[in-house]
Amino acid sequence: MEKLEHPLWIVQLVNALLGALVRRAGEAMGYHFTGHDVIPAYMVMVLLIVVFITALCVFVRSRLSVENPGTLQIILEDGLGAVRGLLDEWIGPKGHQYLPLVATLGLFILLGNYMGLIPGLMSPTSSINVTLGCAITIWVYYHYQGIRAQGIVGYVKHFWAPPGAPWLIGFVYFPIEIISHAARVMSLSLRLFGNIFGEELVILVLFSLVPFLVPLPMMLLGLVTGLLQAFIFMLLSIIYLQGAVAVEHHEGEHGHDAPSGRQAPAAA
């Protein structure tokens, strides 16, 4: 896959500025670099997104206003409100306490997906390292929140048997549950990676065939898939969180009353 990557000037610039420093630091820790670029391209892109989001937030924060909100403020407030509504709808009235991580990951992935459409940049999410990092973050986070909400004993117990089922079913249920939780990392990361990388590959192939006008419909499709994939990553994180923090009711008649209005799908 290395042959498909063309050198980007911003990657070379960052490597020229910081490469020697990173190389020295890495070799001090016993890591030896083999490639030409010490800082890989996706890392530079991730840093760009971080710088961009920080600058945007500082800029918007400096001109926040209640009486006379600007366009940017309204857009950002609507986006955050939508994520918050999603959290409250799925998890329950206390769902918005998970807003910071979920919304940040959504914004990061959205910007990452759209970056590939700008000439001279690439999508960091078309690298499996970035998507796997996001997926592992979500995985650790929802387990942590589940343990915090139910206690370690209650959390492990909800792996053993579904509420209302006989105790013995755990011998079948537990391995399946472990496998399904482990597969969530794979499915989250591979879905995002496959979509974005595939889209970039299609645009690249079309560019090499007809470098004029023809790739434009594909790039338009990229706008749609980029938004959709960011939304889906966020939605699945919310569903996983909901499954982890849902407090079970022990009464018989309200046995299926989840705190949320919806039921999570079985497949993930």
Next chain:
Amino acid sequence: MSKRSVLTLAVMVIAGASASVFAQQAPAVVPAAAYPDMVRWSIITAGFALGIGAGLAALGQGRAVAAAAEGIARNPGAAGDIRGVLLLGLVLIESLAIYVFVISLILLFLVPLGS
């Protein structure tokens, strides 16, 4: 020509020019006889795997969309909820096709078994 269409055309020309820069860096062509059998079979397998995977996933997605359209036609008031469920289901089906796509990428670019 309005100012906007001129600007659009200019952007397209720039995009086209940058694309030809990419195209010049195509790797040198290796004669087919240089590839061992394993590599040839992995290329064929990758194509067939993606074809089968995409076709079956498309069948599943078609059923999902058909059911959702029917549901919305019967009860337009539930369109919002149905759309949410449809989106989630479509993505979960599509992720199976994406797994096959990743496998074919591995077969194409990272030749298996070290050959």
